[in-house]
Amino acid sequence: MRKTFLFLDTIINKVDAKGRVSLPSDYRAIVKELSTEIVCYRSLTAPCIEGCTEELLDKLADDIDNATDFFSETQDNLTNLIFGDARRFGFDSTGRIVLTEKLMKHAGITDTAVFVGKGRKFQIWNPDNWAREETRIRAEALKNRPSLARKPEND
């Protein structure tokens, strides 16, 4: 039994006319071992698709329940935004998921997709957009060394 479950690496796969893409085999392994499923949704902040395990979203549902009360407006908006957009993506025996029109449009994906590991999550990008984004992020990191300092009051 493995102890770590991280989405890693950057993998380029083809998307066919039906929107089918092979989920990287590493990702599939995680899904199997956790007996969970992949959930994808449009990133709130970037032109890409974001994915994670259903388990993680389930935890988020609990967190929201605990952080806000049953009638809170924040809870209303947040849950609509996240869960309303997210969708389960089971893969077939050959390991492919079928992306929806909505997701592909948001990410500008047509016939090629790039899977980018993010640890507990991953992202799916249009190759060109990702190339640009990666350059930007790396340059940013050079200028301002990243920090994991404890977050201040207002973060």
Add this chain to the structure above:
Amino acid sequence: MRKTFLFLDTIINKVDAKGRVSLPSDYRAIVKELSTEIVCYRSLTAPCIEGCTEELLDKLADDIDNATDFFSETQDNLTNLIFGDARRFGFDSTGRIVLTEKLMKHAGITDTAVFVGKGRKFQIWNPDNWAREETRIRAEALKNRPSLARKPEND
């Protein structure tokens, strides 16, 4: 046996002259696995129908018991409002529920309904109203990146 039970995605279904709508198959699966039932009521804050498992309402009943006094006015009002309005909705062999006149009127639903997943709950909207609401929420989220900080006193 699955470990997670989330209402997800946004699904558009038709409502026929009798008020019948297909409950999204994903939602049905949850109901079956939890051996519970779907409960719907008019949203307190939005022009839409809200639904959840009877299980969740049961938990809410407990929460209200714990959070308020047996004789409190708040409890009286809340319980009347929610439980007085809620109703079980069993679905037929093809997976359809029959919406009541009261609910459809509150949500402005006539011949089309949009199911919006909210994690532990879901909502049913008039398509146009939902489109507007979604735009509003997304814009809001872009301005103020959502946070899951513990709730302050007044949330």
Add this chain to the structure above:
DNA sequence: TTGAAACCCATAAAATACCATGTTATACCA
């Protein structure tokens, strides 16, 4: 008896599971 609600059947469309093949990566052996 009449209206409404629950139940059943049929069909088209959409989602998903299955099969086959070329290619790449991995393991094995000299």
Add this chain to the structure above:
DNA sequence: TGGTATAACATGGTATTTTATGGGTTTCAA
């Protein structure tokens, strides 16, 4: 270390199942 055999994977195509939805029939209660 180099070369070959083997297994895993990505990808194109096809078949099967599920699902949504329209219509009809029965049942129950007012």
